[in-house]
Amino acid sequence: MNAAPADQIRLLDVQDLDVRLAQLAHKRKSLPEHAEIESLTKDFTQLRDLLVAAQTEDSDCAREQTKAEQDVDQVRQRAARDQQRLDSGAVTSPKDLENLQKEITSLARRQGDLEDVVLEVMERRESAQERVAELTERVASVQSKLDDATGRRDAAQAELDREAASVTKDREVVAAAVPADLLGLYDRLRVKQGGIGAAKLHQRRCEGCRLELDITEVNEIKAASPDKVVRCENCSRILVRTSESGL
Structure with missing residues (x-):
């Protein structure tokens, strides 16, 4: 030739x-922001999953607390009715009176046990809520860092793309003369x-x-x-x- x-x-x-x-x-592919975004995305995903788990636990505890409080209220109402019957004098049979007193005592113990359950659930829910608050803050922090890194990457890529477009035009002009x-x-x-x-x-x-x-x-x-x-x-x-x- x-x-x-x-x-x-x-x-x-x-x-x-x-x-x-x-x-x-190569520079576009090797921008340090790529590794930074990958790491932050991994952290964000893990934290988000932990947050969802904490929110689920809080929700479960809320339902459990509502159920336990309803159980306490039912026992309390029943005990109140029994006490009212006892105080009214409507029950005169010694055996019935003894049975009624035993039931009131049993209900009191049952109420105490249920109230302990309510307290235990409330403690677990409080812990879950604290975890939700902590993770919400951490997720927001990582999201902010991720947004910043993404913005820096996009700006760097845009600048490189502009330069590449300019070089490509120059190449077309020079190559046309070959x-x-x-x-x-x-x-x-x-x-x-x-x-x-x-x-x-x-x-x-x-x-x-x-x-x-x-x-x-x-x-x-x-x-x-x-x-x-x-x-x-x-x-x-x-x-x-x-x-x-x-x-």
């Missing part, structure tokens, strides 16, 4: 722009060779693979026409000759 020396040198400008685009893409066949070869090599399709020949060294050419290869390049597109024997990249090539 042949191409004017100026077109070959222009290919190095395309390569520089492609390298810059690759750097911007012959299609030369640009096609360069693009194919760039894909195969890790993003570098053309390299400068500097002091008899390929800037693509960083290896020095042997004397035979140097002599072949010296003998080649300036229009000939030469390739590195080591890495197959396009070698662009300049005044610094050392030929």
